[in-house]
Amino acid sequence: MSGTYLGMPAFPVAAGEAVRDTTLRGNLRHATHTIRDKRARAVAELDDWQQLRAAGKQIKDDVLRHLDHYLVRLEEAVTTAGGTVHWAADADEANRIVTDLVRATGETEVVKVKSMATQEIGLNDALAEAGITAYETDLAELIVQLGDDLPSHILVPAIHRNRSEIRDIFTDAMGRWGRPAPEGLSDSPAELAEAARLHLREKFLRAKVGISGANFMIAETGTLVVVESEGNGRMCLTLPETLISVVGIEKVLPSWQDLEVFLQLLPRSSTAERMNPYTSTWTGTTDEDGPRTFHLVLVDNGRTDTLADEVGRQALRCIRCSACLNVCPVYERAGGHAYGSAYPGPIGAILTPQLRGTDTALDASLPYASSLCGACYEVCPVAIDIPEVLVHLRERVVQGGEVTRAGNRVTLRPAKGHAAERAAMRAARWALDHPAALRAGQRLASRTRRFHPRRLPGPGKAWTDTRDVPAVPAESFRDWWQRTRGTGAAATGSGTGTGTGTGIESREGTK
Amino acid sequence: MSTRDQVLGRIRRALADAQREAAPARGAVDRGYLRVHGHRDAAQTADLLAENLADYRAIVHRATGDELPGRLAGLLAARGARRVVVPPGLPERWLAALQDVERVPDSAGLTARELDAVDSVVTGCAVAIAETGTIVLDAGPDQGRRRITLVPDHHVVVVRVPEQVVDSVPQALERLDPVRPLTWISGPSATSDIELDRVEGVHGPRTLEVVLVTD
Known part of the structure; x- marks a missing residue:
């Protein structure tokens, strides 16, 4: 160091x-x-x-x-x-x-x-x-x-x-x-x-x-x-x-x-x-x-750039007490140096990207250096809602938008590194809007589950560097519901479910 | 454009969304917090002061006005102090019982190095706060320049009870004049920098003795 x-x-x-x-x-x-x-x-x-x-x-x-x-x-x-x-x-x-x-x-x-x-x-x-x-x-x-x-x-x-x-x-x-x-x-x-x-x-x-x-x-x-x-x-x-x-x-x-x-x-x-x-x-x-x-x-x-952000400006209330560091599960494990600035811990994760901008990989990663558990907000003596600002800054990193830098309004472009995340979200939105496709996909996933890797290939690799791929159950919730609570031939999945209680099913029934 | 105008201009543009009044409004702050925590009479307040001072490792003594000179002489003798700094306005009577002790008067010309060769300092105070165990010095005539209570390793401070004792931080601030340089002292110098473990005694006086004197 x-x-x-x-x-x-x-x-x-x-x-x-x-x-x-x-x-x-x-x-x-x-x-x-x-x-x-x-x-x-x-x-x-x-x-x-x-x-x-x-x-x-x-x-x-x-x-x-x-x-x-x-x-x-x-x-x-x-x-x-x-x-x-x-x-x-x-x-x-x-x-x-x-x-x-x-x-x-x-x-x-x-x-x-x-x-x-x-x-x-x-x-x-x-x-x-x-x-x-x-x-x-x-x-x-x-x-x-x-x-x-x-x-x-x-x-x-x-x-x-x-x-x-x-x-x-x-x-x-x-x-x-x-x-x-x-x-x-x-x-x-x-x-x-x-x-x-x-x-x-x-x-x-x-x-x-x-x-x-x-x-x-x-x-x-x-x-x-x-x-x-x-x-x-x-x-x-x-x-x-x-x-x-x-x-x-x-x-x-x-x-x-x-x-x-x-x-x-x-x-x-x-x-x-x-x-x-x-x-x-x-x-x-x-x-x-x-x-x-x-x-x-x-x-x-x-x-003053931080002050121009209506959500982020509350970080300027900070009196540098460090109570948020001492309760943070991420800080406790990662230590202060990983935050790469004079201000480590939860307050650093919202202050540094605002004071310095999010141009570097380090500064753009700081709003993610949190599990959003909210312990920092609870102990903050000036009630800075750190999780709120973290989420706000994540949104800005992913989606871009207007910010102030050295007193000038500039428009940030969406971060490149999040293209895969955006693509995944688009795919998820489409699948959730198309229940038949969602069901077919879930069943395919269930039947092939023995062959799922523990680590994802390609762009998904970064995600599984720090997590296991969630285990897929043998039967999806929707199938289980139809089989145990549904009426008639629902288990065949022909799309004639009668909507016995879930919004998804009733919506499907209207199609 | 000067940097000053640049920064002020940035602030005004940054707050364009705020629809501000021309000047800060009164009553923007709800001061519904307590002026005092708990209910105590004067004697209980003095007890709390003593308790909190001791909790942060100050050594607390009590004396009547008549006992004070003997007590101060005894504390300095027990410490083995040969040279003692004395502020110009310290009541002469307080040190009347001193024997074989050189008094070093506080003066503008007294250097930090000279102070480093002094054993002890005796002062009064401006106010003491019971709830926090704090002594406040305001560089008044019986307290002297800030440096004399900093460089020597042994500080004896006299608090007049009950008139100099308040319950709380809000009450203390009301009594103090911000124009004067203030030093708030809560126990001897300390640090928690090694494993967040509190150790008394770094740069300021490592021994703080407080005499609560009643008439």
């Missing part, structure tokens, strides 16, 4: 490899089941969870409905409070803005708080090309960075690694990035955390530039909010002289009061805590406390 998602295979291929990795499956199963049960307990403590969830959904829907209004207010408030606001239409522009801002400070090192937005735009690679080293300071991001790996979970990017793998990565790589791991490091989580503390402390103490994302931005006051656990966020937000926050435009909330909803929904959904250890809020700059210079980079990068 190298540090890029580019050129990754479609989900079924990557997932097929992942499910054969028994260590990975063990790590994922252990971790997701642990957090799943804890979340359920944390949520059960609040009698009004469903009201909070409904309010969270309504607040976010209001934000999306008036996104232009709230962004303009936010910009005014941040500017008044001493910050500078930048706008980026796409990842390249955001990376260019941040690179220029870091260069202007004359520094060649930055410390980073874990941020999904900077993962999404590939900021670290862009900075590296400009000769700037970005140090990830979240423990899991550090594990990923030291292991030259990719994140596989929104909350716990190194969820695919177990403690002994982490010990090996620390022992092997810390020395190349700074202070080496202590001699004789064991794999106890407490010792590993201590090694990370020592390794990163010297970086925090000398850092001049910090880069963060934000969980929320308050339009009314210009306040940014970062929710975290370890204290690395506080280090990056308060010790450097310059702070650059890179935030998706959908993260804005109208008012300070709205935090009363989200600071209850997010920790319980995410880490399953009543409250996460540290939450920092800041409004512009404060004299003699924290960074003297504050830049906010607002990132579109496909969000």
Whole structure:
């Protein structure tokens, strides 16, 4: 696994490899089941969870409905409070803005708080090309960075690694990035955390530039909010002289009061805590406390395209809690890397194809990376109907249609790979409209059933790669019904059935 | 066209279907959720605060106003603290019983490296939330700059009971001023990044002691 998602295979291929990795499956199963049960307990403590969830959904829907209004207010408030606001239409522009801002400070090192937005735009690679080293300071991001790996979970990017793998990565790589791991490091989580503390402390103490994302931005006051656990966020937000926050435009909330909803929904959904250890809020700059210079980079990068889709736009309500990953049977088995983006799991399966489009085989396969069981919708703290969006995106992949890409309306052609599926559906429609043919076909299938292969040939092969061909019964339901419940000579199948209860038979009788 | 205008234009076109009002409507959100979970008197609320703080591995103490100086001196001595950061507005009386401890005043010139060589910090707080076991600092005179409660490994925070204690997150937000930089603290620094197993103590103070003081 190298540090890029580019050129990754479609989900079924990557997932097929992942499910054969028994260590990975063990790590994922252990971790997701642990957090799943804890979340359920944390949520059960609040009698009004469903009201909070409904309010969270309504607040976010209001934000999306008036996104232009709230962004303009936010910009005014941040500017008044001493910050500078930048706008980026796409990842390249955001990376260019941040690179220029870091260069202007004359520094060649930055410390980073874990941020999904900077993962999404590939900021670290862009900075590296400009000769700037970005140090990830979240423990899991550090594990990923030291292991030259990719994140596989929104909350716990190194969820695919177990403690002994982490010990090996620390022992092997810390020395190349700074202070080496202590001699004789064991794999106890407490010792590993201590090694990370020592390794990163010297970086925090000398850092001049910090880069963060934000969980929320308050339009009314210009306040940014970062929710975290370890204290690395506080280090990056308060010790450097310059702070650059890179935030998706959908993260804005109208008012300070709205935090009363989200600071209850997010920790319980995410880490399953009543409250996460540290939450920092800041409004512009404060004299003699924290960074003297504050830049906010607002990132579109496909969000306005997503907003243009009436069904799909609800994905922009997401607060990145990762509860949907932890309950997903597909994620639990396939792991995060198979989704090929910073956003894995059910939310990734609807967010990535909307932010990036469905041009690649990987992105077109993502809406299918689900069994549509609906567990993700149930736990979502802002009630995103993920199955609804998945089905909507599947329809778009198969049938094509109008979408918005980089602000322009374009018409997608139906995906080529689904020609066989469409042909099969046409054939099925014809057969169901012609009962005599259907019956003849069913009888032929029954009589030849001993000779049916377990795997289909030709275009059907892809379907049976992951499934067995269903066994054909000795007698079709319609024949069985006629034989046991029908009247007269129905069993001869001459088309004189009298319609004793099924729509199909009565219809046939009228022919 | 600037990127700003480009993005705002894209938003307006994307929402062409929405038949929007000129400005957001009041009442778009049903705030029928609870302001407080459960019914408690002030003493029960303080108990819940203590219980939830302890649940996330903060060490909780109780003292009267008269006992406070002795208690703080005892906590610092037990820790072996020789150098303690003190915010400018911390009541002088609180530290009156300190012996053989160097007080390092919080100042703009105090660097992170200097703070790293300090053993402990003693502060007040802005508000404490019982339901979540949270202490909120707002950089007020008895709390100091954000960095002083971050770099030292031992933080002792004094909460005045009952006046600084609220039940819930909604009540806390009403009391807080968003213009001030806020730090919400719920137990010591922690991580769940290794196998989603919670470990206390990463970058922030690994020991958080809370003294609930009543007059």
